[in-house]
Amino acid sequence: xxxxxxxxxxxxxxxxxxxxxxxxxxxxxxxxxxxxxxxxxxxxxxxxxxxxxxxxxxxxxxxxxxxxxxxxxxxxxxxxxxxxxxxxxxxxxxxxxxxxxxxxxxxxxxxxxxxxxxxxxxxxxxxxxxxxxxxxxxxxxxxxxxxxxxxxxxxxxxxxxxxxxxxxxxxxxxxxxxxxxxxxxxxxxxxxxxxxxxxxxxxxxxxxxxxxxxxxxxxxxxxxxxxxxxxxxxxxxxxxxxxxxxxxxxxxxxxxxxxxxxxxxxxxxxxxxxxxxxxxxxxxxxxxxxxxxxxxxxxxxxxxxxxxxxxxxxxxxxxxxxxxxxxxxxxxxxxxxxxxxxxxxxxxxxxxxxxxxxxxxxxxxxxxxxxxxxxxxxxxxxxxxxxxxxxxxxxxxxxxxxxxxxxxxxxxxxxxxxxxxxxxxxxxxxxxxxxxxxxxxxxxxxxxxxxxxxxxxxxxxxxxxxxxxxxxxxxxxxxxxxxxxxxxxxxxxxxxxxxxxxxxxxxxxxxxxx
Numbered sequence: 001x002x003x004x005x006x007x008x009x010x011x012x013x014x015x016x017x018x019x020x021x022x023x024x025x026x027x028x029x030x031x032x033x034x035x036x037x038x039x040x041x042x043x044x045x046x047x048x049x050x051x052x053x054x055x056x057x058x059x060x061x062x063x064x065x066x067x068x069x070x071x072x073x074x075x076x077x078x079x080x081x082x083x084x085x086x087x088x089x090x091x092x093x094x095x096x097x098x099x100x101x102x103x104x105x106x107x108x109x110x111x112x113x114x115x116x117x118x119x120x121x122x123x124x125x126x127x128x129x130x131x132x133x134x135x136x137x138x139x140x141x142x143x144x145x146x147x148x149x150x151x152x153x154x155x156x157x158x159x160x161x162x163x164x165x166x167x168x169x170x171x172x173x174x175x176x177x178x179x180x181x182x183x184x185x186x187x188x189x190x191x192x193x194x195x196x197x198x199x200x201x202x203x204x205x206x207x208x209x210x211x212x213x214x215x216x217x218x219x220x221x222x223x224x225x226x227x228x229x230x231x232x233x234x235x236x237x238x239x240x241x242x243x244x245x246x247x248x249x250x251x252x253x254x255x256x257x258x259x260x261x262x263x264x265x266x267x268x269x270x271x272x273x274x275x276x277x278x279x280x281x282x283x284x285x286x287x288x289x290x291x292x293x294x295x296x297x298x299x300x301x302x303x304x305x306x307x308x309x310x311x312x313x314x315x316x317x318x319x320x321x322x323x324x325x326x327x328x329x330x331x332x333x334x335x336x337x338x339x340x341x342x343x344x345x346x347x348x349x350x351x352x353x354x355x356x357x358x359x360x361x362x363x364x365x366x367x368x369x370x371x372x373x374x375x376x377x378x379x380x381x382x383x384x385x386x387x388x389x390x391x392x393x394x395x396x397x398x399x400x401x402x403x404x405x406x407x408x409x410x411x412x413x414x415x416x417x418x419x420x421x422x423x424x425x426x427x428x429x430x431x432x433x434x435x436x437x438x439x440x441x442x443x444x445x446x447x448x449x450x451x452x453x454x455x456x457x458x459x460x461x462x463x464x465x466x467x468x469x470x471x472x473x474x475x476x477x478x479x480x481x482x483x484x485x486x487x488x489x490x491x492x493x494x495x496x497x498x499x500x501x502x503x504x505x506x507x508x509x510x511x512x513x514x
Contacts, residue, residue, distance in 0.1 A: 022459075023447075065493075102404075107160055119149075121146075126306040182490075184229040224246035265284045311349055438496070
């Protein structure tokens, strides 16, 4: 009896600890976002830091609250009960479709490398897998390259525009499954409202033109999370297996989604340990096996086709060293260090690893001796990832070439300092702060009754935040974690406006009674 009570206390302690960590991160980012704002303009990808006006952010948040309370009080309903016509959602999807057709952006950098490697793969040209080739350096891209090869075999070689429409479909799927997930963890049953809000969050959805694994990986990940939460409700093995299968597949498209897989497995094991759910252990083991089998299967298939023994490529330590180093773009941003390290080591992973460890030790020693510098380094790195309000959603369009001439609205939207671009930037700036604020509000209002399964998206965000303290920094990484916490903010906004409107109604009734 005593042991059960102790275990239950530890169980609650773990839930509260995770919620507290999430809250500390949100509150820290809230303050940072109110005081500082980062920008990335045009081709440079150089972070510019600027002071922000906290009073403007406070005014916007108070205005949103006032508007929400007025609507809630007048209509005597919860904001999350507002009916959203399907036509609204269809119109937003149509707008993004028009954006794809109006820009027709070409490929750039890693996107181009992966798509070109896929085309060469179909042609029987395996240069990318030879020593020093792109796929040989970065074997984690092989899953995405094979997918691109499949798409080109169906829709024609070099047809990269089709991927943008596939990304748009993935974006819609993501919003649907996040909405379904929100019903389970936040009890918000208005799927259309959440889907519409998420579709309107352009900093994420504009990644439909980013011909990479970001959007497809997101769709697979959030659908996996939905099936995991469904498993917690119905205990059906098939739902558990589907959850880990979908998330593990997402990792094949983009390795960053390994954070989602780890978070998912940790929650499975948490309930297995504290609630004696042995089926969870089986699912966690199956998840690990699926991840290993998929990775090994991709490697075996590529090796069989290319008749090459794939190397391990650039060692992991190189990314950590780069993530903890200065760069002209910003602290911990891409500097080319890892590729150069691998080249200079003669494409030998072990030699590169040894040199990377040596450089890392030297870097850590310096950071240890200079604590003030180290604190500033991490503060600036966090700001560059979490306080750039557009999350590079405009920048990824600006750096690409295009064969058509932009219309005046598209030009104004995608050109720095033009009218529509400035409006978009300002909206994103205040919206980012509001999301941090209302996310923190949700935690404060629900801290004592929050459950671990309800914190699953938060755990992923915590994992992404901590991981990128040492890994490469980019807004395109943090935006996916930020996207997952939007429902918390929506729920916090709904609950706070409802509480205020109820108190106003009670106060008015007391005045009438007296």
